[in-house]
Amino acid sequence: MVLPPNKALQSDKGKLSRLLHSQKPRQLAFAAERSRYARKKITMPYQVINEILNETRDALEAAINSYWPVVNPEKNGLQEANLTFYFAAQCLSHGMHVYPEASHGDSSQGHRRVDLLVRGRAGSDNAVFLVESKKLYSAEKAREIASDIRKICEFGFTDSVASGEAVFGVILAITVNPEIAEWWAAPYECSTESWNMLARMLCDTKSITAVHEIDARYKQYMLLAVFSRREQ
Numbered sequence: 001m002v003l004p005p006n007k008a009l010q011s012d013k014g015k016l017s018r019l020l021h022s023q024k025p026r027q028l029a030f031a032a033e034r035s036r037y038a039r040k041k042i043t044m045p046y047q048v049i050n051e052i053l054n055e056t057r058d059a060l061e062a063a064i065n066s067y068w069p070v071v072n073p074e075k076n077g078l079q080e081a082n083l084t085f086y087f088a089a090q091c092l093s094h095g096m097h098v099y100p101e102a103s104h105g106d107s108s109q110g111h112r113r114v115d116l117l118v119r120g121r122a123g124s125d126n127a128v129f130l131v132e133s134k135k136l137y138s139a140e141k142a143r144e145i146a147s148d149i150r151k152i153c154e155f156g157f158t159d160s161v162a163s164g165e166a167v168f169g170v171i172l173a174i175t176v177n178p179e180i181a182e183w184w185a186a187p188y189e190c191s192t193e194s195w196n197m198l199a200r201m202l203c204d205t206k207s208i209t210a211v212h213e214i215d216a217r218y219k220q221y222m223l224l225a226v227f228s229r230r231e232q
Helices: 013-038 046-066 080-093 139-154 178-185 193-204
Strands: 097-103 113-122 125-135 166-175 208-214 220-228
Touching: 046 080, 046 125, 046 208, 046 220, 080 097, 080 113, 080 125, 080 166, 125 139, 139 166, 139 193, 166 178, 178 208, 178 220
Parallel strands: 125 166
Antiparallel strands: 097 113, 113 125, 166 220, 208 220
């Protein structure tokens, strides 16, 4: 058991199914968030990000129905590199540029990178996505995702980025554990500090979270968090 039980959200297959079903309008809420932030004069192309994520899920689903690349599928999910690769591929199909392992502009504290930097037109907007991917199966991995969010917030560019470009943090995670998917959809406090640290980071960055179910030979849950660096 990775997560302590939550009395308000006891996991069972029916409840998780209803929760994931309720996420569908929440995923569509990316478009609504665009309007909300536009009133603050902040352009938020959530609709494009959500479209790319839906395409990523569909492509991954087709791929793992064709071939399963991991041993012990009952216990092991896909490697996180699959998320990065398929997300990058969909960004390319939208005419955006992708830069895997992009370097932090300030190397005074050592050489730091993000898994993927994406830059280009996101709908009618110029945007940059700073992407980190993780397998999420333990408290240690939850702590690592919290660190990834902090890294994205502190990321400095090696080249000029126009002041009008919207910069977003994108966290992609994958899990085979339905309780973790449930927690991600509606993070709650528990007795494990690493999970609480991640919950606080998601809250502090005003992240929008969503769960995409990959219903293939071996069910996976693709987890998404998106936030604007202008909101920090």
